[in-house]
Each structure stands twice: as C-alpha cells, then as structure tokens.
Amino acid sequence: MRPKPFVPAPLDDNPSYVKDLTSELVWHCCETRPLYADTDRSQVVYHANYLRYFEFGRASLMREAAYPYKEVEESGYVYPIIKVDIDYYRPLHYDEAMWVYTRPSTLERVRLQFDYVITHQESGDIVCKGFTRHCAVNPSGIPVEVDPKTIYLWNIFPKS
Numbered sequence: 001m002r003p004k005p006f007v008p009a010p011l012d013d014n015p016s017y018v019k020d021l022t023s024e025l026v027w028h029c030c031e032t033r034p035l036y037a038d039t040d041r042s043q044v045v046y047h048a049n050y051l052r053y054f055e056f057g058r059a060s061l062m063r064e065a066a067y068p069y070k071e072v073e074e075s076g077y078v079y080p081i082i083k084v085d086i087d088y089y090r091p092l093h094y095d096e097a098m099w100v101y102t103r104p105s106t107l108e109r110v111r112l113q114f115d116y117v118i119t120h121q122e123s124g125d126i127v128c129k130g131f132t133r134h135c136a137v138n139p140s141g142i143p144v145e146v147d148p149k150t151i152y153l154w155n156i157f158p159k160s
Contacts, residue, residue: 003089003126006117008101016064017158018101020117026158027101028061031121036094044091050128051084054116057102058132061114065153077147079112079134086130090120097121107154110136110143 008018011026018029032053040046062068072079092098099119106113112134118127136146 003087003129006101006119006126008099008119011158019160020101024160025103026160027103027117028057028064030057030060030100030102031097032056032100033095033097034092039094044093047086047088050086050088050118050130051132053098053100053118054102054114054130054132057100057116058114060100061102061104062153065157067149067153072147072150075147075149076138077144077150078137078139078141079150080137081132082111082135083133084130086128088128089126092118092120092127098127104154104157105131106133107146107151109145112136112146112150112154 005022007021008027008029009021011017011019016029017026019026034045034049038045038049059069062072099121101117101119103115104112105115113131115131117129119125120127136144138144
C-alpha cells in the first residue's frame with residue numbers, strides 16, 4: 001500500500017520546521033545518514049535501526065525546544081517506550097541522506113506519543129512512517145502524570 005504524499009514546505013524562517021502541505025501538520029526536521037553498521041547482509045538498513053532514527057528525531061526536537069531529554073531525567077521523569085508502530089515503504093542504504101520528521105502527537109495524563117516520517121533526502125520518497133508511545137514514570141518506575149515542561153512543549157509546538 002502506498003502512503004499518502006508527504007510534501008514538506010519551509011515554515012517561516014526556521015529551517016528546522018516544515019509544514020506538510022498534504023496534512024497541514026507542522027513537523028520538526030533533522031538530517032542524518034545510515035552508518036555502514038546500520039545495514040544488514042542485504043545491504044539495506046536493518047529494520048530495527050529505524051527506531052534509532054526515530055530517537056534521533058525525538059532528541060533533536062526536544063533539544064531544539066530547549067528541553068533535552070537529559071534535563072527531563074534530571075527533573076525526575078523517565079519516558080520509556082510502551083508501544084511502537086512502523087510502516088516501511090522503501091529501503092535506505094549506507095550513507096544515503098535522509099530527513100527525519102518528528103512531531104509531538106497525542107498527550108494524555110500519563111502517556112504521550114511522537115509521530116515520525118522518514119524520507120529519502122534526494123528523491124523525497126517516504127521511507128517509513130511510525131510512532132512511539134511513551135509512559136511517564138518516576139525513577140522508581142511508577143507511572144506519574146506527564147511533567148509540566150513536557151506539557152508546555154506540546155502546547156507551544158506549532159500546529160499549522
């Protein structure tokens with residue numbers, strides 16, 4: 001099945017944010033490339049490594065929003081992943097530049113979700129789409145309400 005088109009366009013003067021002209025949603029954007037170690041015997045990026053690219057996008061978004069994950073943990077919160085979903089559309093190979101698009105999505109009392117789209121930088125083809133769902137816990141692993149700074153991040157993230 002083919003994915004819906006993803007047509008990123010610059011948002012204002014900030015190159016880190018784009019608006020998808022198809023969905024009208026705003027995404028944080030960062031660039032990376034697969035390492036040789038990311039590929040498998042068939043010379044394509046191993047499927048589980050896309051989770052690392054999702055993490056790269058999520059960490060980049062939070063760092064740029066002035067709330068790096070290290071600061072989240074220092075504030076007494078941990079956000080382990082409780083669910084992952086990925087749909088793959090085309091492979092990536094060693095050193096092919098990609099765009100990782102990330103956006104805060106669902107926010108509940110103790111859970112939150114980030115959505116992702118990865119595209120091949122040169123062709124613009126969608127490589128994969130997915131999400132990671134997280135649960136807010138304290139350092140002892142007990143579920144707690146999402147921290148106020150993260151709620152603030154969700155509220156200030158550009159909607160359109």
